[in-house]
Amino acid sequence: MDKNSGNNTDQAKIDEQELLQRYINGDKEAFQELVRIYKDPLYAFLRRFLNQQQLVEETFQETFLQLYRSRHSFEKGKPLRPWLFTIAANKARDALRKQQRHETVSIGTMSDSVDLSIDDVVNSLTAYEVTPYQEAEKTERAEKVREIIEEMPENLKEILILAYFEQFSYKQMADILSIPIGTVKSRLHTAIVYFTKKWKSSTSDENL
Incomplete structure (x- = not known):
């Protein structure tokens, strides 16, 4: 294993934790940097989950707004990504419920064997x-x-x-x-x- 690769990973974790601490303290520059880091994967997630561009953009903005407002409830030492996607998933579900343009589909229980992954x-x-x-x-x-x-x-x-x-x-x-x-x-x-x-x-x- 490449020691430098391991060191780079550790350094990235330290850098993110430093950003998170500054973000929790209300540092807007730190928050903007976190947005820069996570905006692409978050946007891709929402585009897959939501079927309208307007919903994607609104939910994207609401997610980061909620992230900023909820900074004091973030648990120190934990990675940000799962928490950010928790917010995004909740916001996306809310957006879909409000949309109400498709009927809820129930497929019941399906226990068929799967021969294609x-x-x-x-x-x-x-x-x-x-x-x-x-x-x-x-x-x-x-x-x-x-x-x-x-x-x-x-x-x-x-x-x-x-x-x-x-x-x-x-x-x-x-x-x-x-x-x-x-x-x-x-x-x-x-x-x-x-x-x-x-x-x-x-x-x-x-x-x-």
């Missing part, structure tokens, strides 16, 4: 392609993934995004969503089953 689908989107045909095919797959995720029930969509796109751990997802780890695991399984069924259905329709 969503990892296979997600990984295929970043695979190296060498021909125009393959590149077009990759673009079509990416669009299908986006469409399926956009149509998923809210609770399944958010856990799939947190797990596979944001790479949060079970514990972090449990904290963000305020649910037990066991519920995280079962809900993620249901989300994968749901996604897989929709994916297979979309690909089988093309082969008819």
Whole structure:
């Protein structure tokens, strides 16, 4: 293992903790730096979770506003990212509830065996392609993934995004969503089953 890499990681943690302490103390420059660090991943998360650009932008602003207002309740020594995404997930759910433009979908309990992992689908989107045909095919797959995720029930969509796109751990997802780890695991399984069924259905329709 590269010692310099380890040292850089440790230094980054120290630098962030220093920023967090300044942010807690009301230092606006520190807050602006935290916004700079986290704005891109947060914006990407909200774009996947919300289906309208206006909702994304409003929720993005509300999340950072809440982050600034709630700085005194932040627990020192903890990483900011899970806490920030907790705020964002709550704000996104509120935005969707207010929107009320789609019916709530209930898929009940699904315990079918899964023979296609969503990892296979997600990984295929970043695979190296060498021909125009393959590149077009990759673009079509990416669009299908986006469409399926956009149509998923809210609770399944958010856990799939947190797990596979944001790479949060079970514990972090449990904290963000305020649910037990066991519920995280079962809900993620249901989300994968749901996604897989929709994916297979979309690909089988093309082969008819």
